[in-house]
Amino acid sequence: RTSGSPGLQDSARVRLNADGLMNVWNNGAGRKTVKEELDLICKCHGVSGSCSVKICWRKMKTFRAIGTTLKNRFDGASLVKMDKRKKRLKRLSRLQKRPTKKDLVYLQESPDFCEHNLEFGSLGTRGRQCNKTSYGLDGCRLMCCGRGHR
Template sequence: FTQGFVDVRERERNYKRGSMKQGRQLMNLHNNEAGRRAVIRKTRVNCKCHGVSGSCSLITCWQQLAPFREIGDLLKDKYDGATEVKINRRGKLQVKHAQFNVPTGEDLVYLHESPDYCKRNNTVGSLGTQERICNKSSEGMDGCGLLCCGRGYNSQKVTVRERCHCKFHWCCFVECKTCVRVVDLHTCK
């Protein structure tokens, strides 16, 4: 079902054999299949016993999808190890650099390097990460170490005014006080 649904837009187009458009079409179809295989690979079989006092006289089993995060982590690992390919004159994808292995149906492939999102790039609409607010204590995507792309960050103390000590009055309004606090603000260099 998913193959017919996800791949339909790619399969309904006929591009010139060996063209870049056909290359993108084949890349998308390959990666769609790799995504389906990742979902299948992470699918689990769950079983439940039925019977008097846990006798398990009848077992019901079913397949269950893994949590979305688990599938996403697997695909992220595959993205990090994706193989660069090119389209040949016969209209087939082939490995761009001969020293690399031919990708399996579970591997992801790409035709072009991704743009550097650390730097401003008007062509792809990326503002870069310079002057972006980052979280000094985070090791995740919002952390200064990752978000600032190794350029470091500036820190400053900022006074923030915010609503606080809010109370609901019958009927029907909320009254708040204004609190002032000083916070550390970190921005990418």
């Protein structure tokens, strides 16, 4: 089996439902991203600096570089639904652009964790302490959900 080939997680059994189809799609997008992120490196060999033999190979970029590319694709992921008749994913409307093989897809919007919602196990963020100097998850910009902070 080659390193870029679909694995057990892409087996036919997994593709029977919408979640399985989404996972297979996103696994493929991930493999395509890794393949695209390969750098071509060449080295010359020969007498007195001549390049009589040139050897080239592909080298994978750093985990961080690939992760950054995938994070950018995650931020622009496409909302899709399952076409039960054809057993495949499709865009929600014809106005939406078709996801390419490099795009990540998702099946439902994330819940609003700013608001109290026990169904999703969220107590909301109202009244929580935030870090005024942080741009992370603990920062006031994100945690206060645009309500302002004291």
